[in-house]
Amino acid sequence: MTILTLTTDFGYKDHFVGALKGAIFSEIENATIVDISHSINPFNIQECAYILKNSYKTFPKGTVHIVGVDAELTKENEHIITYVDGHYFISANNGVVCLITSEVKPEKIVSINIPDTKDGSFPTYDVFIKAACHLARGGKMEVVGKPFTNLKTFKDFVPQLIDGGKTIIGNIVYIDNYGNVVSNIQKNLFEAYKNGRDYEVRVRGKVLKTIHNKYSDIINFDAEKNRRNGPGDLLALFNSSQFLELAIYKSNLTTVGGASTLLGLDYRDTITINFL
The missing domain is CATH 2.40.30.90 (Bacterial fluorinating enzyme like)
Structure with missing residues (x-):
């Protein structure tokens, strides 16, 4: 069974982390979920990128990493799936995977396009979980997204x-x-x-x-x-x-x-x- 990881800035006071896990279990009853961190400083993309870079490679190839930091959809913050180094990263296009992709070239990137998904204030729940469970069941990226090339990077890491x-x-x-x-x-x-x-x-x-x-x-x-x-x-x-x-x-x-x-x-x- 594919492992799904969660990295967010949600903390533990609110219902968000529990809701994400509940949504995954509703889709995949015997899912394996690992919390990488829910203590990212709010909207701190650099911190999130550093933690992801230094944790993802310890997981098996094929792991699906859900990244709920600065995830609200805008024209400049698209929802994407990046397949790099044998791992899937589901995130907004906010530079969060740039530390990884600076060393390993992504094999494939798609912008998420799932019909009838809610465009609201909780996209990690409304969009990312659906995409993640699709991948965890062996689904293809092309089914839930379209080819994407405009991956953002951060000069702060250079x-x-x-x-x-x-x-x-x-x-x-x-x-x-x-x-x-x-x-x-x-x-x-x-x-x-x-x-x-x-x-x-x-x-x-x-x-x-x-x-x-x-x-x-x-x-x-x-x-x-x-x-x-x-x-x-x-x-x-x-x-x-x-x-x-x-x-x-x-x-x-x-x-x-x-x-x-x-x-x-x-x-x-x-x-x-x-x-x-």
């Missing part, structure tokens, strides 16, 4: 290279549960321009000379405990998704704070790497 590659200017695209901030600078870009040079990471007046592989690399376990870096110290690393991340070691947003709060960082703020 770092800038200046001074002939001596500087990479990135932006924050995600803030996680610990307050760690994730930039759009990927490790492969950093390595391509490093060329054996020293470097510095600059953000909010802070300068870091090392990018670690894991969080605990900040600690020199050979040093005396009172002379070590540790909890509360700032570090940079390429995270498990290979994006440059800034973190406060063993941070806690509800008590001491995290990199986002302690450095005053938010979405789209700048992180710079200078090669020396």
